[in-house]
Amino acid sequence: MTRIILISVLALISFNSVAKNPVILLSVDGFSQRYLKEYQPKNILALSRKGVIAQGLIPTFPSKTFPNHLSIVTGMYPANHGIIHNNFYNRSLQQYYTKGAAAKNPAWLFAKPIWTIAEQQGIKSAIYFWPESEAKIDGVLPSYYFKYKHNESNLNRINQIVDWLKLPENQRPELIIGYFSTIDDAGHHYGPNSTELAQAVKNFDQLLGQLLDKINQETEFTPNIVLVSDHGMMTVDKQKTLLWKTLFENFTSLNIVNGQTQLFIYEKNQNILNDVRSHLSSLPVKSYFQVFDKSDYPEHWHFNNHNAAVPDMVINALPPTTFIDEHSDNNPGVHGYDPYGQDELTGIFITQGPDVKTGIQINAFENIHVFSLLEKLLEISPSDQVDSQISILSNVINTTKANKLITKSN
Template sequence: MCRFVILLLLFSVKSYGKNPVVVISIDGFAYDYIAKYQPKNILALMNKGASAKGLIPSFPSKTFPNHITLATGVYPTEHGIVHNSFYHPELGKRYKKGTAKDNIHWLNATAIWSLAEQQGLKSAVYFWPESEAKTFTPKPSYLVPYKDNTSSEKGMAQIFQWLSLAKDQRPAVIMSYFSAIDNIGHRHGVNSIELANAIKTFDDQLGQLITQIKQQTQLTPNIILLSDHGMVDIDKNSTIYWPKLVKRFDRLNVVNGQTQLYIYEKNKQRLNDVRSHLTHLAQQYPFTVYQKGEYPEHWQMNKESEVIPELIVNADAPAIFVEKFSLNGAATHGFDPKLTPAMNGIFIASGPDINSAVNIPPFNNVYIMPFLANLLNLTLPAKWNNQPKLLAPIIHCSVKT
């Protein structure tokens, strides 16, 4: 039956149609930006398509863990990128953004573009975090790696160029990433005129792309707008100089993720001492200390994995951990989304294969990848059989014919 269409893919016949799927990820676009800044073209897509009242990021609400979750449909502890920066004891190295390009041991998952290529569909990827990772095979038919200081206008032009290709060359799915709004939000804050201008500029460019597609191609793509996380202003009076917290513990392996400290310590006695010390300090600082195996269930971090730290010191929004007494930036993200709803991103879908006037409750971004797979009529592994039915009303019954 139609209401269960999103769950029945495993038993369907491959019949990808003429409507490409274009995914546009707007880094750092908070759900509340829509009401606050009223971007007309984004609102138009929302009003004629389907949307959620927020897209819940996986913990921590950072860019790289969440973009890989969006692309793979698994939580950070399963795909392996558990923060923008963390330590891998087996490799003896710290992860930095983009490191998975050169080493298959950082990542363990299948991206939507690889699934599409495996099943005979062409894919295209523009700037998506870790899209060059060796783990993601086969590679997309078209790949433009991230290049800093590139205008959003060039990204929109690339999407149009791919959609303009002949049918036998055109990608069935385009995954694209835009960072300008996140950058401006960090620098100037969530209520700044600079952010308002950046959102208007991006929205205008999106509108131009939609018009260009309509006027110059015979396509009507399904457009999916989403974001990895929201943004909150930093409380400059609540910054925590973290080296002072642990100065009594010589050579303690601490990775500062700004909103979390990841502490790696195998010696149980020393670990207990560190935890006791930090728990005592938590009475006077805005953070909470958690130990491996006892992390909150919604973090999805109690799986056994070398990259999961023995302790996580989690900052209470809007406080952050700093390594210098001076503070750069006005806003940030990474906080626990359950405790900080401002971390929620957006999910908007519009197109010929999307039902209109559908508004669903907030849902976790782990379900984006299977949603895209269903929209493309790809066969999914059995582990997605129990995905939530809340996405079922979004896709037209006609997609499954």
Template sequence: MKIKTIILICGILPIATWAKTPLILLSIDGFAQHYIERYQPKTILSLIKQGTSAKALLPVYPSKTFPNHVSIITGRYPINHGILHNEFYHRDLGKVYQVGAGKDEPHWLTAEPLWHINEAQGNISAVYFWPESETPVNNKMPSYYYPYQHFTENQVRLQQIINWLRLPEDTRPNFISAYFASIDDAGHSYGEDSIQLRNAIKEFDQLLADFIQLLHQEFANQVNLVIVSDHGMTKINLEHVINWRDQIPQGVTVVNGSTQLYLYSEDKAQLQQSLEQFKQGQFQGQNKRYNVYTFPNYPEHWHLNQEHAAVPDAIIDALPSYIFSKGQGAVDPATHGYDPRLSAALNAIFIAVGPAFAPNQVINAFENIQVLPILTRALGLKDLDNIDGNYKIAEQIVKTN
């Protein structure tokens, strides 16, 4: 575990700073909203009854892991936090982004995550994995964090949260976030109808039950717990794999995100030639396979119609259940990444329980850029004016002092 030295200067930080109720944010990657009804996870259903939940948490475009996790933790759309996809090209940096690249090149990330916002207001943050949590912001890292190790057991992650809460008050984090990938892994590898996915959900739900029991025993319910996911999951038709490479002339850079092709080119004639070929191949029989869009005429809800070094000149956007061939390996039976407005199967979850949240309340679906304002209000932080989210949802569900 990477631990930053914490220096407390007497008189600078008021006692009330450390007396705030701790808040834990858990992200269950790939946990679709429809899994709740389909698989009936007992612990999650119990939490829904106890606290506030949303009918759905709506992903930002594209419904990929990294842009959505960073939107959740910054309250910004991808164009404003910098992580536009799991893979994309940046003209100014002259590089293709790969997941986790911020730890070596901090300029990829252009908005502050909550762990830094929290510490800037005199508190302590801890992170047990989160997309881009290893990216320094102004040369700073959260007080406690772990470099990402995909196969670290979920139980180990949850136990460390308990260990952090057991720390003395002057070194204990008031904000803790943690990330879990096992359900996303099962969904990708085995599909939504698989026993493997059912077992992954059941196993995590039981670990969550044990974790909550410890919270109750040791901290007398004086902990706020927020559970989110980044996106849902939808089936792939294994016959719907699009071979596209012969449609790209020289002079056009393509980044293949599986559900999107991002096209970049300074040669407008070459780009147009490629787009004409894509338009000719849009249909497979009567079935439309994808949409072709060019900057600055992207759908408004994508929030990509402004000049930015990473925004592509054109996007070939696959329709569910099509994907663009990666040219190697087997095709997953389920995936995500599509425009979230095209399928409710991509909806994610939001559940909040604890002293800060109203009990037994279900609210309408909302976009995940609204999560950050909820968290800052629950943490007692100052309201932020440099985010894309607002405080309307927070005012519905976070109790006032």
């Protein structure tokens, strides 16, 4: 009897002391859900068959790169994590945001990313590029990270991911994050239906296959892989490009930030905003956009958090209209529109690994909920200051992992 009890105790100790499986979060910027069916990337589809695939990953508004990447890793809507667009104004800071600005001033970001939370709970993180991963939030940086270089080869990125997995146990990160922009680049420069885009999808798919092979052959781990994209891509109608400054020739004192698919207006005087609305409604191009102010922002924008970054008025372009100025690139592909009702803007979600179920498909869901899944996979204490809900993805984690989490919580 004593021997049986001892074996049971040792088994329990062993169970609770088993190292967590590493989590690898990969973002493929600009990868539309429709590319899976259209281009049939074999390695991505094979990954989905071995794990869980969603019918789509719904971007937050606006469907731009920085707000959506921060929503994925904070579990919050843009107005709640602070990065509400790729370009905007903050009244409190009295500054205009440009991509990566939080590296110099962390006050731009209101929320903790998953890597900050992990580091604070003793879990090492390693990041090969992610929007604002160079920002020192709460005085904390990832254990390993690289300063962003757009032209860094994708092969270098996957080789580094494998090298991190091969580090000694006391140095090895349990959370690894990677970002790839080549598909987004192709979509912008050549359009979402171009041969160049098709080749970019094929190239990334081959790269993913190399990464999986290297992990299998060169490391002792079977990680949980979470593959996402921030948004899809739409085709621009060059006949519907609006020189935005010409819309406001009678309003020279307005503080307006052009975000290509939105114009953000910062103006306290409601009478002036009323005049702007009246003026815009009289223009011949009024059907190209919608005009909203704080009293009527759509609920799904989640712009009801009236912080210093949320504008007083939003001029929202209707696809395929874009706002341009004399310096704008004349690209055939764009994103940033309100993603609701625009299937082309829906991203991807696929996860596979020892802690997730095999061969199931789930409904499309908002990308903020990826955060709660990452928390569960990493076994870190859940944050109660997020919009993310693990219940949305409750059927993704397999029974063994779920039981372990229950045992740990008790």
